[in-house]
Amino acid sequence: MSNNLLRESVITESLNTKQNKSVFSDIDMTHWKDYLGDIITDTLWLLGARDKSDTHSGDYHGNFVPQIAYQVITRYTKAGDIVLDLFSGMGTTLIECCHLGRNGIGVELNPDVVSASSKRVALSENPKNIKTCLINGDSASSEIKDVVFSKCREYGRDNVQHVILHPPYWDIIKFTDDERDLACSPTCEDFLEKFSRVAKNAYELLEKGRFLTLVIGDKYAKGELVPLSFECMNVCRNVGFKLKAINVKDIQGNEKGKGKQGNLWKYRALKQGFYVFKHEYIIIFRK
Ligand SMILES: C[S@@+](CC[C@H](N)C(=O)[O-])C[C@H]1O[C@@H](n2cnc3c(N)ncnc32)[C@H](O)[C@@H]1O
Structure with a gap:
């Protein structure tokens, strides 16, 4: 042999x-x-085109591809577990919960987005008849923890079995004018302070031994790369999570890479000595 x-x-x-x-x-x-x-068991995630099946759509600026939620929910949860998304946006995670038979809780600051995504999640295929709920609130606040804990008890559990965090990449997309919105943070320090309160809430809400997924990218500001991904990764480690994986995901259909606009970015990159972002991170932690 x-x-x-x-x-x-x-x-x-x-x-x-x-x-x-x-x-x-x-x-x-x-x-x-x-x-x-x-x-996927490797660190390079080439996910291809966005899954647009059922009620999934790419129409919310800043939503992630459903394949990310599919991968981590399948890999890190069991049927009937509760998945918590503390930056729920248009509800991509909750739609995948419906498909995969996991109960889902989403928290989102923008009330208009909560009502639009609630409708979308309600129309999703839900063969196992699982429960989902969308809470309008600030994931960095201490009050949100009690609201989520009481939802868990309604679902017959003491806590959640997986957390997904897909925060704004600081201020690169404007979501609301609300000063509690992480995207409205005036400085990177302020963004990280708010994010650390969310990470602490996530730690307390998660069952011991279970996993957290952080989806995040970096940004350029004033001619310098701001490594938001690694800063947020360190915040999660500092609140007590063990780092399990740093996965690199390709960015498909990035307008900065296409046509005339793409060439402009390539020109600027060559001239100014930087590289055009074509990846973001899916960072996995365990409590
Ligand atoms: C990158 S998007 C998440 C998109 C989501 N993964 C999806 O697929 O639709 C970030 C979301 O976080 C929300 N947000 C920002 N600050 C928040 C806070 N303090 N508490 C809860 N949600 C917040 C924004 O309104 C936005 O919808």
């Missing part, structure tokens, strides 16, 4: 005997190879 085959059979054997039931997902480890075509 070659070394590789031997190693593979040893791995398969130890999975079969000790770990064929995952404590945090419904992935059947006795058939782990069956999942490899669907579930």
